[in-house]
Amino acid sequence: MDRFAWTNGLLEMNETLVIQQRGVKLYDGDDKAKLDVGVVLLTTHRLIWRDHKNHECCIALSLSQIIYFEEQAAGIGKSAKIVIHLYPVTANKEPGPYQQSKFPYIKISFKEHGQIEFFRRLTEEMTQKRWETPVPQTISTATGSQQTGKTRAVGIVGIERKIEQKRKETEQNISEAFEDLSQLMVKAKEMVELSRSIANKIKDKHGDITEDETIRFKSYLLSMGIANPVTRETHGSGTNYHMQLAKQLGDMLLAPLEERGGMMALTEVYCLVNRARGMELLSPEDLVNACKMFESMQLPLRLRVFDSGVMVVQLQSHSEEEMIASALDNVTDKGSLTSEEFAKLLGLSVLLSKERLLLAEKMGHLCRDDSVEGLRFYPNLF
Template sequence: MDRWYWCDASLVSGEKVETSANGIRLYDGDKKTGYDDGHLVLTNQRMLWRHESKSTSLGLHLSLIVLIEEEAGGFTSSPKLVLHLSQPPHTQSAGPVASSPHSHIKLSFKHGGCSAFRQALQKAIGERQWESVNTSIPLASKGNQGRSAHTGILGIERAIQAKQKETNQNISRAFEDLKNLMGLAKDMVLLSRNISNKIREHSGEVSSDDTVQFRSYLLSLGIDDPVTRDTYGSANEYHHHLARELAKALEQSVEEAGGVMLLSEVYCRINRARGLELLSPEDVLNACQVMKKLALPLIMHTFESGVQVIQTATLDQKKVMEATMEVLNRHEMDGGVSAGDLARECGLPLLLARERLLQAEQCAEAVRDESSEGLRFYPNLFFSRA
């Protein structure tokens, strides 16, 4: 209670009322006081508490408030605001208590309105209008303000806000640097091609093996001169060139994967190879859809379930079926084959293994058994005997 001081209830120059509440009781720390059932007024500079039976008011300057906490009310208790305060200045007017062992006070709201008052109080403290208004209200001394700003929780919050602002500025600068780097990446690709051409021109001094090795070092990070939308006028032309790039870059990888690769894996691999010139899923899909039309070594295939893959144009579906049936026949007496079993034995993605088993079922080469253990497949002995 030593932070409160006796004052006149009238407003000073530059002071305006923000909100008010009735039925307010004052606490000194956690201890109840005799100041009960009063009217509390919040201005842009201080709080004023007054009882109808008293001619004077109690004032508390907002500059002393370091932290605000809210206590929920219970069955027999009212909601409260807990205000952690810094030390009052020596020049402050006299109050109801000369000194107090507590560094916080409580405001009890008997008639509700605690949350609304807290919001208005936090807004008034954040605006700190008392710093820009000439007033005769006793303020905290400059030395005390400096200590509370640096050592109090309010000072910590301001330091965090300043740090966040600095971080946002650093992120903005980082994105600007990234844009510049993307622009320089095109120049680096062009530079690598020029250097390679110059090395070829001096083939008498540099061996062909050195030329290949040097070029591989320069282009090991991704695709040489990736196709971009800015290079071509129409979307169709862009997708046609992009389809050729996809087929050239992924043909070997698709063959090593057994001739089939999920479209999601195609998207990840091509973007990793292109580096900074990333593609959208829509562009990858449109490019894959025109592969068959362009007679490229890779084409797109869609299973009946909707799963989309890229496969080699010369993929023999009969051999794929034979490989699947070989696994089914081998495990006929072992409780059948699940998608996980086929994926492990053939080195396939789980989704693709399931599609192969479903395709074998559609061709009447396999039958399914659904139980509590999951979905398993067996060779279709009825079809083979018929």
């Protein structure tokens, strides 16, 4: 990070913007830099980073300082990164946010994707090396006044005018870009409010709404995800974080649980929650700790562990007697059932169906036939 220098963010003469990407975090080697999330701009000459809130916080790195770069794939809870290895800092370097660094490389972390296209364009610029192309000079001639009636700017005055014109155009483009970003954030808030109203309409079943519209609206809500996910950055760590997370899970999981018969495997809950949270992924440990607080916080959900060790989240109103009665009724109607057949009847996963049948067997209502054809349950007539 000590290779970066402060800059006003304006393009220099003969410099062209190649690509820009928002939602970018800088790393000083393996450590997070003391900078917020911002926008990274790749030009033909430099790598520019600008803070997304404080536009005056802007730093730049010359592409000529780059030795080589490589991709670092995303992982669980980690975003994709580009690792850039740099030459040693020069003695005449201009001041920047870091006076010295123990790392010979930096990392660009892409919180909102876009790393594939950015890596491709960076590869092109490092191959072409357009920053080495000399700036064309305009030579003043004495015959300029004898040409047509048009006035031509030549010499140093003409160069200064072109620089000023280029600066104004760049400043206008940057201003328009951030205005568009602000408008997008406003629209995002409107979409969140719209999603809530649609969710209430689906839940209450009021108004003229068809089944196809219901399915389409639910797909929209799932793609929008959670508006303000609970994170350690916003709610700290420990008990308070898990309590706030449990509240949010209680609101989010009610509708999916009702659609799935009142019970979901914890693995299914984990996938559903992380899909809705987008980039703010939740660890399995935090999910389990939050679910354990359902009962103490008097939420309408409960975490249950079956004898086999399978963990599920179920509605408080979902009693054990109802599960046993449902299993017994279905097995009695069909004569016998396997876990797979029972899962198709109730629309549950095979894992949860098997646990229900085993629970009914444990209470003495069912008996089993374990053969080479598989495990099949029968009404207990003994």
